[in-house]
Amino acid sequence: MHLLFIGIVFLNVIVPILILLLIGASLQRKFNFDLKAMSNLITYCFMPAAVFMNIYETDIDFGVLLEIIGYLLIFSLCLMIVSSFISKILKLDKGEAGIFNNSVVLMNSGNYGIPVSQLIFQANPLGVSIQIIMVVFQNIITYTYGLYNLISATKSGLDILRALLLLPIIHAMMLGGLLNAFHINIPKFIWIPINQLSNAFIAIALILLGAQLAKIQFRTMLNKLIIVSSIGRLLISPGIALILIYIMGLDGVVAQSLFIASSFPTSRNSATLAMEYDVYPEVAAQTVLFTTVLSSFTVTIVVYISSILFV
Numbered sequence: 042m043h044l045l046f047i048g049i050v051f052l053n054v055i056v057p058i059l060i061l062l063l064i065g066a067s068l069q070r071k072f073n074f075d076l077k078a079m080s081n082l083i084t085y086c087f088m089p090a091a092v093f094m095n096i097y098e099t100d101i102d103f104g105v106l107l108e109i110i111g112y113l114l115i116f117s118l119c120l121m122i123v124s125s126f127i128s129k130i131l132k133l134d135k136g137e138a139g140i141f142n143n144s145v146v147l148m149n150s151g152n153y154g155i156p157v158s159q160l161i162f163q164a165n166p167l168g169v170s171i172q173i174i175m176v177v178f179q180n181i182i183t184y185t186y187g188l189y190n191l192i193s194a195t196k197s198g199l200d201i202l203r204a205l206l207l208l209p210i211i212h213a214m215m216l217g218g219l220l221n222a223f224h225i226n227i228p229k230f231i232w233i234p235i236n237q238l239s240n241a242f243i244a245i246a247l248i249l250l251g252a253q254l255a256k257i258q259f260r261t262m263l264n265k266l267i268i269v270s271s272i273g274r275l276l277i278s279p280g281i282a283l284i285l286i287y288i289m290g291l292d293g294v295v296a297q298s299l300f301i302a303s304s305f306p307t308s309r310n311s312a313t314l315a316m317e318y319d320v321y322p323e324v325a326a327q328t329v330l331f332t333t334v335l336s337s338f339t340v341t342i343v344v345y346i347s348s349i350l351f352v
Contacts, residue, residue, distance in 0.1 A: 050348075051341045054160050058153075058247055059337060065251020076256065079249050083152060087245050089213035090238035091155060092173050096217030097227075099166040105295060109171060112289055112299060113178045119281050120146045121186065124273060131269065136320045139190035140311070141266055144328045145273035147187050147308040150176045152246035153333070154305045158298065159243055161344060171298040173214065180208055183310050191318045250333075253309055257330045270307065270328045275339040279304045283350075297351040304343040306332035 068074065124145040128138040148154070154172050162168025220227065227235075282303030286296045307329050315325035 047341060047345045050344050051337075054157065054344060055337045055341050057160065058156060061244060061247035062251035062254065062333075065248035065253075066255035067251075068248065069252035069255040074252055076249070076252055079245075079252065083242075083246055083249055085209050087238055087242040088151065088155075089209040090235050091159075091242040092176070092210045093213040093217040094235060094239040095166055095169045095173055096214055097221050099170040100221070101167065101170055106174075108289065108291065109174055109295065109299070110178075112285060112291065113175065115289075116282060116285055116299075116303070117146060117178075117182055117186075119285070120273075120278060123277060123281065127269065127273065131265070133266070137266060137324075140315055140321045140325050140328070141270055141273075142190050143187050143311040143314070144270035144307045144325070144332070145278065147183055147311045148179060148274065148278070148302070148305040149250075149308045149329075149333070150179045150302065150305060152250045152309070153336075154302055156243040156247055157301070157305070157340065161301065162294070162298065165294050168294050168298040171295060172302055173210075175299075175302050177210060177214060179308065180210070183308065183314075187311065187314060191314050191320050250309070254330055254333060257312075257326045264324070266324055267328050267331055271332050271335055274307050274332050275304060275335055279339075279343050292351055294351075297347040300347045300351065301340070301343055304336070304340050306336040 069076075121142065124142045125138075128141050131141075133141060150172065155169065155176065158169045158172035219225075279300065282300050286300060291299065309329055312322065312325040312329045314320075316322040
């Protein structure tokens with residue numbers, strides 16, 4: 042019975058994602074898309090629409106919001122401490138340690154996490170809204186902690202803050218929250234295009250991710266850094282999340298959503314930052330690819346466990 046349920050989860054949640062990733066990879070190999078332009082389309086158009094719609098349509102209790110933020114702060118701090126401890130045990134140099142820490146702490150909450158959440162929580166918008174909060178939080182972590190790990194000397198605090206404030210998802214989240222809080226109805230001629238953009242987000246985001254992964258060269262030889270990074274991101278992270286969820290007394294959809302979110306693969310941004318600042322870019326890219334492939338199995342297991350623990 043357990044294996045049957047796991048198979049159903051894999052078939053209904055992971056397989057649709059893998060199909061879209063394969064479509065994206067195949068199209069990229071045939072047409073060689075401009076991935077920067079596609080990424081901008083996601084960042085400035087489809088994702089803000091999806092974020093806006095989910096926040097606008099969901100009622101989040103202020104107390105629950107504080108619980109989620111508190112959890113995310115503690116969870117991220119725990120990951121930072123654990124990854125730093127492991128990097129010292131492995132005696133990694135400064136560059137390797139930065140890549141490793143980012144691979145464990147930074148997760149793909151955007152064009153992987155939101156589509157997964159939308160598939161799992163189709164009947165409960167709260168689950169998707171929690172994932173959106175995770176996306177915003179992860180962006181903050183990426184452009185502070187993640188950037189500091191690689192090039193702390195070249196970015197000022199003001200530059201980092203400016204970059205965060207310019208993120209469209211921040212504006213979409215704030216606007217959606219304000220309209221929701223004041224129960225403001227959106228005219229139909231505005232609602233329809235936003236809704237259509239929101240509905241297109243899952244497919245476009247996963248096709249882009251597949252196209253990005255197709256650009257990464259797969260190597261059969263995996264070094265210890267990639268293997269340990271994968272263990273940290275896909276196994277240790279959900280373990281820490283589960284412990285925190287029980288300690289903080291979280292339950293229901295909140296606990297389920299946070300637990301599932303903790304199991305997502307390494308963020309594509311970690312490889313982007315490594316490439317931009319030339320800090321072991323090949324290792325960072327390989328880690329993104331390896332964790333994304335493995336996550337098709339590990340996320341399935343976490344989704345299954347969450348359905349048992351947090352009904």
